[in-house]
Amino acid sequence: MSALLTATGLVKRFRGLTAVDNVSFSVEEGEVFAIIGPNGAGKTTLFNLVAGVFAPDEGEVTFAGARIDGQAPEDICKAGVARTFQIVKPFPDLSVLDNVAIGAMLRTTHMADARAHADDILRKLDLHDRRSQKAGSLTLPDRKRLEVARALATRPRLILLDEVMAGLRPTETDRMVAVLRDINRTDRLTIVMIEHVMRAVMALATRVHVLHHGASIAEGAPDAVTRDENVVRSYLGSKAGAH
Amino acid sequence: MTTRGWVALSLAAAALVAAPFVVDRYLLSILLLCLIGAYLGQAWNILMGFCGLLSLGHALYLGLGAYTGAILFVKFGVGPWLGVFAAMAVAVAAASALGWLGFRFRIEGVYFSLLTIAFAEVARIGFDNWSFAGGAAGFFLPVASEAQAQWFNLRGGPYFFYYLALALAAGALALSAFLRASKLGHAWLAVREDPAAARALGVNATRVRFFALFISSAMTAVGGVYLAFWSNNLFPAQIFDMSRSIDLILAPIVGGVGTLFGPIVGAFLLVPLGEALIDILRALGLNAPGAKALVYGALLMIIIAATPNGLWPWIARKLKLEGRGA
Numbered sequence: 001m002s003a004l005l006t007a008t009g010l011v012k013r014f015r016g017l018t019a020v021d022n023v024s025f026s027v028e029e030g031e032v033f034a035i036i037g038p039n040g041a042g043k044t045t046l047f048n049l050v051a052g053v054f055a056p057d058e059g060e061v062t063f064a065g066a067r068i069d070g071q072a073p074e075d076i077c078k079a080g081v082a083r084t085f086q087i088v089k090p091f092p093d094l095s096v097l098d099n100v101a102i103g104a105m106l107r108t109t110h111m112a113d114a115r116a117h118a119d120d121i122l123r124k125l126d127l128h129d130r131r132s133q134k135a136g137s138l139t140l141p142d143r144k145r146l147e148v149a150r151a152l153a154t155r156p157r158l159i160l161l162d163e164v165m166a167g168l169r170p171t172e173t174d175r176m177v178a179v180l181r182d183i184n185r186t187d188r189l190t191i192v193m194i195e196h197v198m199r200a201v202m203a204l205a206t207r208v209h210v211l212h213h214g215a216s217i218a219e220g221a222p223d224a225v226t227r228d229e230n231v232v233r234s235y236l237g238s239k240a241g242a243h
Numbered sequence: 244m245t246t247r248g249w250v251a252l253s254l255a256a257a258a259l260v261a262a263p264f265v266v267d268r269y270l271l272s273i274l275l276l277c278l279i280g281a282y283l284g285q286a287w288n289i290l291m292g293f294c295g296l297l298s299l300g301h302a303l304y305l306g307l308g309a310y311t312g313a314i315l316f317v318k319f320g321v322g323p324w325l326g327v328f329a330a331m332a333v334a335v336a337a338a339s340a341l342g343w344l345g346f347r348f349r350i351e352g353v354y355f356s357l358l359t360i361a362f363a364e365v366a367r368i369g370f371d372n373w374s375f376a377g378g379a380a381g382f383f384l385p386v387a388s389e390a391q392a393q394w395f396n397l398r399g400g401p402y403f404f405y406y407l408a409l410a411l412a413a414g415a416l417a418l419s420a421f422l423r424a425s426k427l428g429h430a431w432l433a434v435r436e437d438p439a440a441a442r443a444l445g446v447n448a449t450r451v452r453f454f455a456l457f458i459s460s461a462m463t464a465v466g467g468v469y470l471a472f473w474s475n476n477l478f479p480a481q482i483f484d485m486s487r488s489i490d491l492i493l494a495p496i497v498g499g500v501g502t503l504f505g506p507i508v509g510a511f512l513l514v515p516l517g518e519a520l521i522d523i524l525r526a527l528g529l530n531a532p533g534a535k536a537l538v539y540g541a542l543l544m545i546i547i548a549a550t551p552n553g554l555w556p557w558i559a560r561k562l563k564l565e566g567r568g569a
Contacts, residue, residue: 051443077445085443091436093501102433105426106445114426154445 002065004029004190005050005081005158009059010069012045019045020056021214027158032184032191034201034222037211038235043194044086046211047160050192051083052076064157078106082156084147086163086194092136096127099135099146103153118153125149125179140167145176152183158190165197177203198226198236210235248564259409263402271405277514278408279466284495284506285415286462291492292501293428294455295435297356300363302487304334304460308467309477310370313382316396316472318375323397327468334464337362338456346449360485367483381478384471397472404473411469412507415462420503422458431455435501463491497546499553508555516542 003026012020020042027033035043049056055070062068068076077083082103091099100118101111108114122128125145130138135146144164151159161180165173177200183189184204195201201208201222208225210218212234218225225231244252262274283305290296308330315321315329341362345355371379397407422428430451433441438448471477481487498509520535550557559565 053439072447073439073442074445074447077443083443085440089437089440089443091433091440093436094432098429098432102429102441102446103444105429111424111426111429114429150440150444 003027004031004064005192006062007046007050007059008061010046010049010056010061011058012042012049012054012056018214020049022059023211023214023216024059025209025216025219027190027192029157029190030184030188031206032180032193032204034205034208035192035194035211036196036198036201036208036235040213041211042214043211044162045214047083047162047194050076051081051160077154077156080155080157081160082151082154082158083160084144084151084162084164086166088140088143088147090135090138090143090146092134094135095132096135096138096146097122097131100127100149100153103150104155106154114153118149121149121153124152124183126175141169141172144168148176148179152189156189158192161191161193161195163194163196165195165200168197170199173197173200176200180204202226244565245563247562248559251562251564256413263405268401271401273515273518275401275405275408277511278405278412279469280491280494280510280514281507282408282411282415283463283466283491284498284510285412285419286459286466287492288495288500288502288506289419289422289431289462290455290459292495292505293423293435294431294452296452296455297353298359298459298488299356299485299492300359300361300488301459301463301491302483302485303337303359303363303366304463305467305470305487305491306363306366306370306477306479306483307333307337308464309471309482310376310382310467311464312468313384313471313477314376317382317384323468323472327465330464330468331461334460334467335457337366338460339453342453342456346452360488363483363485363488367479370479370483377477379479381476383477384475386475397469404469407469411465416503416507418462423503427451427454493543495553497543497554499555502553502555504559505553505555508558509553512546512554 006026008024010020010023011018023046035046037043048054049069050061052068052071052073052075060067060069063079063081066079068079068081091102097115097118100121101114104117105111105114108117119128122131125148127142127145127149130142138146144167148161148164165176168176180191181204184191193204205222207220208222209216210225210231217230217234218228226236259274263271266274287298287301290298311330311333312323312326315326316323341358344350345358350358370376376382430441430446433444433446434448434451442448467482494509494513495506496509497513498507499505517539520538524530524534524538546554
């Protein structure tokens with residue numbers, strides 16, 4: 001079976017800085033693929049290359065067999081790749097329901113259908129009782145959930161999750177893990193996640209890819225990667241030392 | 244909208260329909276200006292209130308519409324009911340050029356607003372020097388007596404123009420409400436709130452911005468045709484002037500940007516206020532030039548400071564006219 005998402009030799013430079021340095025990976029349909037690494041490792045830039053915010057300077061991205069690098073974000077979303085933003089971007093002055101309905105209307109003809117679909121998703125993400133609240137008045141954990149809800153509403157084949165666990169309490173993290181596992185299994189949704197919360201990574205990921213200074217330093221099953229000497233030294237170890 | 248809201252809207256509509264039978268001509272002309280102000284405010288509000296693009300040069304479309312309708316009628320014998328389509332086309336063409344420049348080169352925020360001013364100013368200077376259209380001396384339509392009223396050439400008395408203004412204002416409200424509830428309307432709101440997030444959800448920001456620009460400019464051009472046939476004279480220094488653009492946007496700002504009823508509430512407050520100030524200041528013997536502008540400006544500041552989101556949201560809340568999320 002060919003991979004759903006493939007990145008080959010991606011390079012992105014900002015002036016002198018090489019934020020993403022020759023990164024390649026491929027994600028199979030139905031996988032939960034985690035990208036980890038210290039702050040500034042280039043994880044979000046990598047997402048932005050896949051999601052169409054920037055075109056890569058070198059390399060290519062293919063999704064479901066078609067080149068998508070350099071395409072506009074809206075076209076990549078239409079192709080079936082949804083994303084969340086690490087720094088959440090709700091539509092603050094609109095209701096929670098409208099926020100999600102705007103995602104849902106990509107695949108519906110009528111707003112009423114989009115609202116109905118949005119309603120289902122809000123239920124799944126425990127946001128239904130806040131549906132008529134303005135998104136700007138939500139707490140941070142709820143905003144994180146809203147990011148996921150909005151992206152899911154576009155009915156993607158693959159979702160890019162940028163640190164959706166950050167700022168959540170452990171119980172909330174477990175809840176989010178359960179939700180993601182459910183949509184991965186029942187809806188066969190492929191997930192690519194940037195995540196610092198290792199507890200969530202270990203619980204969800206089928207494979208882990210480690211970035212450091214923009215370059216790939218390891219890839220493999222979660223257990224193997226977390227024991228990898230390079231990874232411990234550059235990321236996990238330094239983090240453990242900080243405690 | 245709540246039941247109270249519908250009742251209030253029906254009462255207001257009935258009052259406006261009945262007004263010509265009750266009020267004198269002077270009051271009727273003020274109501275007419277209110278309605279046109281509400282109409283033009285709706286047009287601008289679609290662009291700014293819904294889509295988040297601040298145009299400070301809507302006089303451009305007003306003037307282009309007015310001149311297109313007037314020139315076609317006087318020089319080519321094309322009636323306004325047909326000419327209005329040409330007027331919309333010309334305005335949309337100008338809006339396309341502006342949008343292409345703005346969106347192609349990512350001229351965002353206040354820089355986009357400056358671009359809109361530049362376009363209006365270029366048009367003003369151009370029409371000032373275009374002798375075919377009368378240049379700075381102005382362009383005039385033949386004045387018809389009320390007895391010669393020909394509705395098909397937009398020649399008629401005050402009642403005719405009043406009901407036409409009412410139809411325009413009502414039509415603009417209905418169109419705004421329809422668009423606001425549509426997919427396009429939601430795409431506009433998304434782009435207004437956060438363009439990057441909107442695009443990530445599959446909204447083609449450039450395309451929906453163009454649609455907003457087209458609809459807003461075409462509506463404004465229709466208003467321009469109306470003004471040309473109502474006032475019978477056009478001067479580039481008036482119709483294309485910056486102050487015209489500002490005048491046009493004050494009503495929706497005071498009434499509530501992005502709301503459906505804000506432009507109406509704003510116009511029905513500001514137009515009579517301006518008229519009343521003239522009378523009051525005259526009665527007080529204050530005929531100093533600029534006195535009206537000074538008082539008007541001070542009152543505007545008070546209103547905006549008291550209700551920073553506009554009057555309509557405040558009124559709607561106080562009188563329970565709108566349901567949640569409206």
